[in-house]
Amino acid sequence: xxxxxxxxxxxxxxxxxxxxxxxxxxxxxxxxxxxxxxxxxxxxxxxxxxxxxxxxxxxxxxxxxxxxxxxxxxxxxxxxxxxxxxxxxxxxxxxxxxxxxxxxxxxxxxxxxxxxxxxxxxxxxxxxxxxxxxxxxxxxxxxxxxxxxxxxxxxx
Amino acid sequence: xxxxxxxxxxxxxxxxxxxxxxxxxxxxxxxxxxxxxxxxxxxxxxxxxxxxxxxxxxxxxxxxxxxxxxxxxxxxxxxxxxxxxxxxxxxxxxxxxxxxxxxxxxxxxxxxxxxxxxxxxxxxxxxxxxxxxxxxxxxxxxxxxxxxxxxxxxxx
Numbered sequence: 001x002x003x004x005x006x007x008x009x010x011x012x013x014x015x016x017x018x019x020x021x022x023x024x025x026x027x028x029x030x031x032x033x034x035x036x037x038x039x040x041x042x043x044x045x046x047x048x049x050x051x052x053x054x055x056x057x058x059x060x061x062x063x064x065x066x067x068x069x070x071x072x073x074x075x076x077x078x079x080x081x082x083x084x085x086x087x088x089x090x091x092x093x094x095x096x097x098x099x100x101x102x103x104x105x106x107x108x109x110x111x112x113x114x115x116x117x118x119x120x121x122x123x124x125x126x127x128x129x130x131x132x133x134x135x136x137x138x139x140x141x142x143x144x145x146x147x148x149x150x151x152x153x154x155x156x
Numbered sequence: 157x158x159x160x161x162x163x164x165x166x167x168x169x170x171x172x173x174x175x176x177x178x179x180x181x182x183x184x185x186x187x188x189x190x191x192x193x194x195x196x197x198x199x200x201x202x203x204x205x206x207x208x209x210x211x212x213x214x215x216x217x218x219x220x221x222x223x224x225x226x227x228x229x230x231x232x233x234x235x236x237x238x239x240x241x242x243x244x245x246x247x248x249x250x251x252x253x254x255x256x257x258x259x260x261x262x263x264x265x266x267x268x269x270x271x272x273x274x275x276x277x278x279x280x281x282x283x284x285x286x287x288x289x290x291x292x293x294x295x296x297x298x299x300x301x302x303x304x305x306x307x308x309x310x311x312x
Contacts, residue, residue, distance in 0.1 A: 030194050030207060031187035036235045038186050038194045049205065049221070051186060053235050061234065063227050065205070071219050078217065079192045079209050 005059050005121055008141060010132035011112040016101055022088035025102075026073075028080025032144035039144070040067070040075050043089075047072030055142075057121065081147050083107055095126050107150035113141060161215050161277055164297060166288035167268040172257055178244035181258075184236025188300035195300070196223070196231050199245075203228030211298075213277065237303050239263055251282050263306035269297060 027041035039050045047069045053061035076084050083106060090101040097116050104111040114131055135141045140149065183197035195206045203225045209217035232240050239262065246257040253272050260267040270287060291297045296305065 030192050036186050049207075051205075051231060051235065061230075063223075063231065065221055065223055067219075067221055075207060075219065079207065
């Protein structure tokens with residue numbers, strides 16, 4: 001079990017693209033309730049199932065287990081809430097931490113967000129020029145909410 | 157991934173008790189929707205997470221993975237839908253098959269059901285004297301429904 005503290009930002013411009021190679025993710029939810037989420041995800045050629053507790057401040061409980069890739073694909077196609085999320089993740093090390101930039105496709109095309117995982121809620125960290133507005137507390141940006149309310153439908 | 161075909165019956169009398177040693181189960185749900193269930197369960201000293209698809213006839217998709225026992229206990233206490241289910245399971249081999257008898261405790265005390273897993277929907281099998289009424293198609297007896305609607309509240 002791990003506790004994660006994450007801060008999330010919108011991304012400006014394209015300067016970040018040359019800093020990392022992207023890896024393709026396909027992910028879906030077996031539960032997307034705010035009390036507990038169960039996510040299945042392929043990461044390149046691997047697959048995991050992840051259980052998370054409710055977000056309290058910027059902290060939540062997390063449990064993650066490896067599963068067979070073919071099981072994950074079957075569950076994504078047959079059992080997960082639809083539509084599933086497709087994105088490319090770029091990991092960019094900076095100082096002691098790593099920025100994770102997610103560029104979304106499909107029904108969430110146009111959305112690009114950056115996340116940083118921190119050891120405590122008040123840890124200082126460097127913000128590069130391509131980091132825009134903070135959206136950590138905005139539930140519209142939770143991946144679990146991008147299924148029922150994709151980016152392409154916002155403001156409609 | 158396995159497909160399971162199960163038939164479920166009420167149990168009469170106590171003659172089955174001398175046929176097996178029971179093992180204690182604690183289980184809870186991270187999702188109990190009819191479209192997909194996610195169950196976590198301790199079985200004696202072990203623990204598993206199980207994803208099941210919707211029941212179609214008496215058949216459903218099932219995926220099961222071992223997880224650390226201590227993770228499972230934390231998830232049962234902190235994240236699962238409450239109340240969790242506590243039962244003792246007795247496995248009784250008979251012919252080519254095995255009867256699984258579940259004796260429930262806590263909010264489901266008084267409920268005892270027997271299940272048999274079969275290779276196809278029309279497979280013949282032996283029914284001992286302590287097998288009562290079939291309840292395979294009755295959703296009240298789904299373990300996932302015994303959380304929100306425990307046996308002790310039926311008919312109230």
